[in-house]
Amino acid sequence: MTETRLRSRKSPYPLWFFLPAAAVYGVLFVVPTVSSLWFSLTRWDLSSAEFIGLENFRQFFSEPFLVKGLVNTLIYALTTSGLKTICGLLLAVLLTGNIFARGFLRTLVFFPVLVSTIGIGITFTVMMHPTKGIINAMLETLAIPGPGWLTNPALALFSVALVDLWKGVGLATLIFIAGLAAISPDYYEAARIDGATRFQQFWRITLPLVRPATITVITLSLIGGLRSFDLIWAMTRGGPGFSSDVIASVIYKQYQAGFYGLSTAGNVILFALIAIIILPLTVWLNRREVEQ
Amino acid sequence: MRRMRPFTSGAIALAVATVIFVLPFVFIALQAVKSKSEASRLDFTLPQQWLFWDNLAAVFQARDYQLVLAYFNSTLITVVSVTILILLSAMVGYVMQRRKTRWNAVASGALFMGLMMPPAVVPTIGLLQEIGLFKTITGMILIQVAYNLSFSILLYRAFISTIPRDLDEAALIDGAKPWQIFFRVILPLLKPVTVTNIVVQSIAIFNDFTNPLYYLPGKENVTVQLTLYNFQSMYTSQYNLLFMNILLVTVPPLIVFIFFNRQIVAGMTAGAVKG
Numbered sequence: 001m002t003e004t005r006l007r008s009r010k011s012p013y014p015l016w017f018f019l020p021a022a023a024v025y026g027v028l029f030v031v032p033t034v035s036s037l038w039f040s041l042t043r044w045d046l047s048s049a050e051f052i053g054l055e056n057f058r059q060f061f062s063e064p065f066l067v068k069g070l071v072n073t074l075i076y077a078l079t080t081s082g083l084k085t086i087c088g089l090l091l092a093v094l095l096t097g098n099i100f101a102r103g104f105l106r107t108l109v110f111f112p113v114l115v116s117t118i119g120i121g122i123t124f125t126v127m128m129h130p131t132k133g134i135i136n137a138m139l140e141t142l143a144i145p146g147p148g149w150l151t152n153p154a155l156a157l158f159s160v161a162l163v164d165l166w167k168g169v170g171l172a173t174l175i176f177i178a179g180l181a182a183i184s185p186d187y188y189e190a191a192r193i194d195g196a197t198r199f200q201q202f203w204r205i206t207l208p209l210v211r212p213a214t215i216t217v218i219t220l221s222l223i224g225g226l227r228s229f230d231l232i233w234a235m236t237r238g239g240p241g242f243s244s245d246v247i248a249s250v251i252y253k254q255y256q257a258g259f260y261g262l263s264t265a266g267n268v269i270l271f272a273l274i275a276i277i278i279l280p281l282t283v284w285l286n287r288r289e290v291e292q
Numbered sequence: 293m294r295r296m297r298p299f300t301s302g303a304i305a306l307a308v309a310t311v312i313f314v315l316p317f318v319f320i321a322l323q324a325v326k327s328k329s330e331a332s333r334l335d336f337t338l339p340q341q342w343l344f345w346d347n348l349a350a351v352f353q354a355r356d357y358q359l360v361l362a363y364f365n366s367t368l369i370t371v372v373s374v375t376i377l378i379l380l381s382a383m384v385g386y387v388m389q390r391r392k393t394r395w396n397a398v399a400s401g402a403l404f405m406g407l408m409m410p411p412a413v414v415p416t417i418g419l420l421q422e423i424g425l426f427k428t429i430t431g432m433i434l435i436q437v438a439y440n441l442s443f444s445i446l447l448y449r450a451f452i453s454t455i456p457r458d459l460d461e462a463a464l465i466d467g468a469k470p471w472q473i474f475f476r477v478i479l480p481l482l483k484p485v486t487v488t489n490i491v492v493q494s495i496a497i498f499n500d501f502t503n504p505l506y507y508l509p510g511k512e513n514v515t516v517q518l519t520l521y522n523f524q525s526m527y528t529s530q531y532n533l534l535f536m537n538i539l540l541v542t543v544p545p546l547i548v549f550i551f552f553n554r555q556i557v558a559g560m561t562a563g564a565v566k567g
Contacts (some may be wrong), residue, residue, distance in 0.1 A: 036415045
């Protein structure tokens with residue numbers, strides 16, 4: 001009855017409440033995103049755009065260093081996302097267990113999430129210096145020859161990925177802690193009575209029941225990894241050579257060089273990449289959850 | 293034996309975590325108080341002279357007090373954009389949660405897109421130039437609002453579902469106009485999630501580097517993160533000053549963290565898991 005009375009009058013929930021947000025979001029996010037589809041097909045100097053069809057995309061895929069950026073983006077996203085998921089889950093299990101200094105440890109692991117990425121990037125660049133850096137100095141005392149973390153082209157991208165893990169694992173841990181807290185202790189008690197080992201408890205109870213949190217962590221860190229720019233830019237500028245370039249740094253370099261059409265094409269490729277990876281993944285992960 | 297295990301494993305974890313998570317911060321603090329020549333060795337020794345105040349003064353005075361300007365700009369951008377964000381996203385979250393219309397599907401789609409898609413930077417620069425907001429603080433503020441709306445709305449929408457509709461109806465019967473229901477009744481009740489939102493968004497916006505790099509070039513518009521970035525290339529021979537700058541940039545989030553630890557944690561997990 002209340003429902004019909006409310007509906008016959010004017011709704012107390014005014015639709016104009018959407019308007020201010022929609023205006024800002026529409027003008028500054030949606031319009032550029034949609035128009036990027038057009039500008040990626042042009043030779044563009046910000047004042048005039050000349051239609052050149054798929055030329056920008058042809059150029060993007062025929063330049064080895066640009067394709068390298070695409071491959072690196074995938075490697076970087078998969079590495080950081082995989083490591084964050086595994087390390088985050090293990091840390092969360094450790095930090096929900098009955099251990100000494102638990103609160104302090106949680107704080108410690110989470111704090112880097114809040115710190116300036118540029119500051120972290122510079123700090124680790126210095127610590128990873130091949131001869132003067134403290135990381136190699138510490139390895140030397142253990143008689144291990146330290147590599148050129150950021151100067152070796154085969155290693156640079158992974159070194160940045162490790163720092164990304166260091167900075168971001170706290171958020172993954174936090175999400176897993178929230179997920180673990182939702183699991184009823186009854187399951188573990190029943191398992192213990194049945195004589196399950198700790199490993200069996202983890203494998204048969206924790207892992208399946210923490211699934212929603214796992215999905216969140218994987219999705220978030222994949223999106224973050226595919227889009228990542230600031231840490232890579234602060235640590236290597238895409239170098240040495242183009243060995244740690246990702247799409248986002250390619251977009252910035254092409255923009256700096258004045259190739260606006262090519263830069264925008266890079267953006268469209270990044271949209272496509274994210275859509276191709278994240279949309280099916282979300283659908284697939286959520287469907288399997290429903291089946292259970 | 294068994295009773296010892298939690299302590300032993302905890303002690304090992306504590307030691308490892310300390311090495312991995314604390315050492316970098318100790319390193320930052322150590323370099324920041326050293327002299328120029330000592331800091332250039334980049335090692336892990338205590339300084340012979342503690343030059344905290346000297347280095348602090350030198351960093352602030354560098355390039356005509358640029359850091360002071362940067363702190364002013366960053367604070368202005370953060371405070372104004374977070375204020376606008378809170379207001380707009382609470383309004384959207386409220387109507388989205390309460391009124392089911394076909395606009396909801398549109399709004400949800402836009403929300404999802406905003407969480408997932410990176411912004412198209414060069415077209416945005418073109419557009420900002422067109423409307424005269426490129427290289428302006430106002431433009432930067434509006435960009436921060438646009439880019440962070442989705443996450444903020446998500447937090448509000450989840451929280452508003454816990455507020456009973458009876459309150460809206462009671463206010464309506466008492467003769468409140470629709471906007472009064474929101475501003476007088478609902479908005480005050482949103483305080484917990486608003487605090488979370490303020491904390492999470494201010495840290496994100498204060499720490500943002502990429503967007504000021506693109507949309508706010510120029511000396512007079514410099515932000516804290518950009519100063520640090522410029523310092524990196526200009527002062528590679530003065531690591532003590534570089535690290536003093538890093539220390540200064542790390543302090544504001546540290547203070548926020550100490551005061552709002554619980555809210556940050558609650559907000560991050562609520563937004564992430566429910567989204």
